[in-house]
């Protein structure tokens with residue numbers, strides 16, 4: 348298997364994806380050109396429009412058909428690893444700040460939905476980090492203490508107050524610490540709003556070459572049309588080779604299965620977003636139409652050479668969800684898919700200018716909460732356009748791991 352996404356993704360299958368955008372047929376001049384039409388590029392397009400910055404977004408394939416089509420879209424403020432595991436790469440003060448920024452990004456999505464309507468099945472959720480292993484109880488307790496001491500709204504759960512139907516030795520419940528969305532609908536809604544405000548969007552239009560000029564750059568696209576812009580935003584997800592030979596993080600393949608809608612979701616209190624404490628971890632959510640999605644079983648990106656490996660992983664995930672939710676007796680898997688996923692040493696993505704080309708900016712939501720990082724990126728980059736540097740942008744510095 349090659350490429351970044353494989354299988355039959357849930358969200359592009361259940362939605363009407365006929366919403367086609369045209370391709371570029373003329374030369375253009377704009378303030379910002381955004382390369383990549385996934386959720387990240389669309390978030391950038393929305394924030395540019397909101398700040399009265401003219402933008403053109405180009406997507407080489409179809410809008411929201413890359414990693415965005417397979418994301419489970421669990422939006423959680425926490426990072427992939429617990430604070431105690433990250434301490435060598437990032438200070439505890441910065442971890443707390445990142446948690447706060449995650450919560451801030453969640454509020455931004457809520458504001459968007461309040462202002463423009465809930466067209467993306469947005470639901471605010473509590474999030475649960477738990478373990479079924481006695482050996483890992485301390486790790487959960489430590490993370491609970493860390494968050495509690497730092498003012499986050501968390502609750503500790505153990506066997507004595509476990510209201511979930513599955514085996515739980517220790518758990519950390521983050522109140523209103525997350526949300527779920529349909530990423531396909533969210534991406535298209537962001538673009539709908541942006542286009543109304545003057546943003547331009549083209550699909551089937553690939554950036555082939557970037558020509559750096561005195562101020563800004565010219566993006567050469569497929570079929571020869573050019574876009575001249577003051578700034579270029581790279582929102583191409585896990586494929587950045589056109590812009591830099593920098594190795595941004597470690598690539599993995601992660602697997603998902605989604606069930607058919609079940610009659611009743613029993614033993615799963617209030618649709619809480621679930622993540623276990625294993626390495627690699629499993630992540631689990633429900634959908635508005637009563638499906639269950641479970642993901643995980645990550646392997647090194649290079650390791651996936653045959654469909655057989657993927658089917659083994661899907662089968663493990665199916666067994667896991669069935670054994671966790673024994674009260675749900677009509678679990679039937681309908682969609683199976685996997686995709687590339689990239690993370691960094693400190694679990695944080697990249698936002699900001701390239702070292703060599705000042706007018707080339709990155710918005711790369713690497714790490715488990717890529718979508719929330721993209722929200723922060725859209726906000727920070729739209730401020731940067733007006734030379735206003737956000738203090739928190741240093742946490743996402745593109746060159747922070749350079750010697």
Ligand SMILES: Cc1cc2nc3c(=O)[nH]c(=O)nc-3n(C[C@H](O)[C@H](O)[C@H](O)COP(=O)(O)OP(=O)(O)OC[C@H]3O[C@@H](n4cnc5c(N)ncnc54)[C@H](O)[C@@H]3O)c2cc1C
Pocket residue numbers: 382383384385386387388405406407408409410411412413414415416417418419420421422552553554555582583584585586589601602603642684685686687688711712714715716717718719
């Ligand atoms: C199975 C799975 C589950 C995940 N679950 C979560 C989750 O629960 N929560 C979360 O926050 N994140 C999750 N992620 C990560 C998640 O996918 C990302 O956070 C997010 O969807 C990435 O969106 P993106 O727009 O950055 O990338 P993409 O959707 O891949 O968009 C990048 C786009 O750029 C286009 N492109 C590339 N090169 C060019 C070019 N030269 N010219 C024009 N266009 C170009 C591509 O075609 C692509 O459409 C998951 C990932 C996987 C694989």
